[in-house]
Amino acid sequence: MPCITYLHPDGRRDEIAVDAGTTVMRAAVGNGIEGIVGECGGQAMCATCHVYIDSDIELPRACEDEEEMLECTAAERLANSRLGCQLRAGEHFDALVVRLPERQV
Template identity: 60%
Template sequence: MPQITYVQPDGERRSIAVDAGATVMLTAVANGVPGIVAECGGAAMCATCHVYLDEASQPFVPPVSEVENEMLESAAAGRRANSRLGCQIAVPAGVDEIVVHIPSHQV
C-alpha cells in the first residue's frame, strides 16, 4: 500500500498509508496532520495546503497546472521551485511513497 510522508518544519515525519488516488491535502485533513489548513476544501483556490514536494517524489506527479501556478504565487510561505498545492497531488498507482515538506506557515 502506498503512503504519504509529511515532514514538519522541525523535521518530525509522519507516514500515512493510503490508496492510490488519495491526495496530499485530503489525507492530511482526515488524519489531523498539522500545517495543512485547506480553507477551500481542495478547489485550488486558497494555497493553504501549500507543500514542498520532495525531490525524489517529483517524477511521480504531473507538472504544475496553470491554475496551481497562479495560486502558488499567493502562498503565505515562500514559494520554491518544488512548491505544490497538496490538493493537486494525488498518489499515482504503482508509487510506494510521496514525501512532502510542510511550510512553517500557511496563512
C-alpha cells in the same frame, strides 16, 4: 498501498498509508496532520495546502490554476512548491515525501 511522508518544520515526521486517489491535502486533513489547512476543500483556490516536494520523482506539471495559487502562498514559494490538493496517490505517485512550510496563512 501508496504512502505519504510529511516532514514538519520542527523535524517531526508523519507517515501515512492512503488509498489510491487520495490527495496529499485530504490525507493530511483526514489524519490530523498539522500544517495543512485545505480551506477551499481541494479546488486549487486558496494555497493553504502548499507543500515542498522532497521526493525525486517526476510529478505532472502544475496546471494554470495551481501556478496562479502558488503565487499567493503564505510561506516562500520554491522551485519544488506544489499544492497538496493537486497530487493524487496512486495516480501521480506511490510514495511521496513532502516538507511542510512554516505557515499556511
